[in-house]
Amino acid sequence: xxxxxxxxxxxxxxxxxxxxxxxxxxxxxxxxxxxxxxxxxxxxxxxxxxxxxxxxxxxxxxxxxxxxxxxxxxxxxxxxxxxxxxxxxxxxxxxxxxxxxxxxxxxxxxxxxxxxxxxxxxxxxxxxxxxxxxxxxxxxxxxxxxxxxxxxxxxxxxxxxxxxxxxxxxxxxxxxxxxxxxxxxxxxxxxxxxxxxxxxxxxxxxxxxxxxxxxxxxxxxxxxxxxxxxxxxxxxxxxxxxxxxxxxxxxxxxxxxxxxxxxxxxxxxxxxxxxxxxxxxxxxxxxxx
Amino acid sequence: xxxxxxxxxxxxxxxxxxxxxxxxxxxxxxxxxxxxxxxxxxxxxxxxxxxxxxxxxxxxxxxxxxxxxxxxxxxxxxxxxxxxxxxxxxxxxxxxxxxxxxxxxxxxxxxxxxxxxxxxxxxxxxxxxxxxxxxxxxxxxxxxxxxxxxxxxxxxxxxxxxxxxxxxxxxxxxxxxxxxxxxxxxxxxxxxxxxxxxxxxxxxxxxxxxxxxxxxxxxxxxxxxxxxxxxxxxxxxxxxxxxxxxxxxxxxxxxxxxxxxxxxxxxxxxxxxxxxxxxxxxxxxxxxx
Numbered sequence: 001x002x003x004x005x006x007x008x009x010x011x012x013x014x015x016x017x018x019x020x021x022x023x024x025x026x027x028x029x030x031x032x033x034x035x036x037x038x039x040x041x042x043x044x045x046x047x048x049x050x051x052x053x054x055x056x057x058x059x060x061x062x063x064x065x066x067x068x069x070x071x072x073x074x075x076x077x078x079x080x081x082x083x084x085x086x087x088x089x090x091x092x093x094x095x096x097x098x099x100x101x102x103x104x105x106x107x108x109x110x111x112x113x114x115x116x117x118x119x120x121x122x123x124x125x126x127x128x129x130x131x132x133x134x135x136x137x138x139x140x141x142x143x144x145x146x147x148x149x150x151x152x153x154x155x156x157x158x159x160x161x162x163x164x165x166x167x168x169x170x171x172x173x174x175x176x177x178x179x180x181x182x183x184x185x186x187x188x189x190x191x192x193x194x195x196x197x198x199x200x201x202x203x204x205x206x207x208x209x210x211x212x213x214x215x216x217x218x219x220x221x222x223x224x225x226x227x228x229x230x231x232x233x234x235x236x237x238x239x240x241x242x243x244x245x246x247x248x249x250x251x252x253x254x255x256x257x258x259x260x261x262x263x264x265x266x267x268x269x270x271x272x273x274x275x276x277x278x279x280x281x282x283x284x285x286x287x288x289x
Numbered sequence: 290x291x292x293x294x295x296x297x298x299x300x301x302x303x304x305x306x307x308x309x310x311x312x313x314x315x316x317x318x319x320x321x322x323x324x325x326x327x328x329x330x331x332x333x334x335x336x337x338x339x340x341x342x343x344x345x346x347x348x349x350x351x352x353x354x355x356x357x358x359x360x361x362x363x364x365x366x367x368x369x370x371x372x373x374x375x376x377x378x379x380x381x382x383x384x385x386x387x388x389x390x391x392x393x394x395x396x397x398x399x400x401x402x403x404x405x406x407x408x409x410x411x412x413x414x415x416x417x418x419x420x421x422x423x424x425x426x427x428x429x430x431x432x433x434x435x436x437x438x439x440x441x442x443x444x445x446x447x448x449x450x451x452x453x454x455x456x457x458x459x460x461x462x463x464x465x466x467x468x469x470x471x472x473x474x475x476x477x478x479x480x481x482x483x484x485x486x487x488x489x490x491x492x493x494x495x496x497x498x499x500x501x502x503x504x505x506x507x508x509x510x511x512x513x514x515x516x517x518x519x520x521x522x523x524x525x526x527x528x529x530x531x532x533x534x535x536x537x538x539x540x541x542x543x544x545x546x547x548x549x550x551x552x553x554x555x556x557x558x559x560x561x562x563x564x565x566x567x568x569x570x571x572x573x574x575x576x577x578x
Contacts, residue, residue: 061544123435135510142429146412146512147544154543155506158447172543217444221424221510223435254443254461255350255436 003051003097004282005041006104007031007058007087009079009131013279014041016048018287020115020273020280024048034085042094054091055100055285057107057278060134064102064149072101078171100285104128104278105136105150106143108230108271110288111281113138116272117228124226125218126277127152129211129234133178139222153178157213164189164206181210183233194233204242207233212246215268219251230271244268292340292386293571294330295393296320296347296376298368298420302568303330305337307576309404309562309569313337323374331383343380344389344574346396346567349423353391353438361390367460389574393417393567394425394439395432397519397560399577400570402427405561406517413515414507415566416441418500418523422467428511442467446502453478453495470499472522483522493531496522501535504557508536508544519560533557 072088109126135152168175361377398415414426424441457464
């Protein structure tokens, strides 16, 4: 029996089970202080367990390098109280089980590969478009790590200020991808949250334009076999149908691959696990231990 | 004994040996027709061999998927006469040796990892800034492949037309990275080739700005432990010293890694193998067979 946690900035999802068809227990915990939040999650696993291992897909930035002294830590997050919190180590000590620790988006990517929209692929991305923008995935069958871990949200994309004078919402970079296309950016630009803007063509065409520009960048750097788009904004009805033809137009025939060239194909897809890619992926992280 | 070939659009470099300290024979062949160019290279290996295996780092786009019916082919290149040329298969048949086939930039990346500036790293990039812009590298110890292979040159970067009204030189995308920052773009914008523009501060500051924007994108997507910059433009004296502080400024402290934060550090470096990364990497490809 395995445990999985997707830790987010506003809530944690905890589950016990072995996969999407065998989730024995599930709980959502609001993210408050580290002591309280971790304590409630530990109580959940004590009550619903025992589990043989726990996987954690964490909001970040994180240190997921197993050889590092700060392995398992959330590192430089601006979220009050959470910087330099040893999340991974705490679960290991309190539940006496092995812990796998990675980014929330790498966990979601793994979940989609194990049971969802990326089955059988070895090079692909999972990108969440929500309050922020983040990305993870695999290259050659390995989860994307490196110097740190990917930070897709902070690529710079073209920003035509004549069309969109909004200066961008990223506190670090202004008009990076996240600064222009995240849910936070949409709300700051239009004065209403994304879910209140349904049906406003100009909102979603601009959003699709920015998403397409970022996806072209990811495509040219990583050559993914598929891109899975999750998150509250990314899964808004009709959005991917607007994004796909813009990606095709931007690539302009340069990449000779039927999958990319097919504007309605299966290259850019929603997560098959819906909003549970992350917590199920955390279980898959535990399974891989 | 191993053979290596870096096939370029204007010349091929062929070598026999086992590494940088043991290059027994070397020849540069001008790229003309496929029949003539391949024929001259075969003659070189017949004369200087025998070799046990040959590695080829090829201009592209290429098909390097071993399971593919068009493995070993240069595919959609606009270079006259070369589209759909079976380069890899031809050497295998005519020299009766196993052939390893990959992109020129993946070969160069492997060469730098085997003997040069990326030794000991498992996630890094090799980017050539020359007539065009191309990139390769490794993620988790595997050369970057995927749906096709990376095409770093065609990412879209911010282009402030008030500062730089040049529309871009890429026939597919206009002002993509290659369209703004390649040697071809520099010559089209300023009316002189890069080597004639030495000492022109405005030329090289703009170039460094575009390179930095692209490198930030690569950094955020792949999180490389190091970026090796080769090519005739990329190795222009003083250029990387202009690029590094612009990368640091663009990241603006977001990535908590000393290596990236250090503006004069060893994050963005020239190739240790100079202009021979590609042909030596081709030998390393053969070695890995």
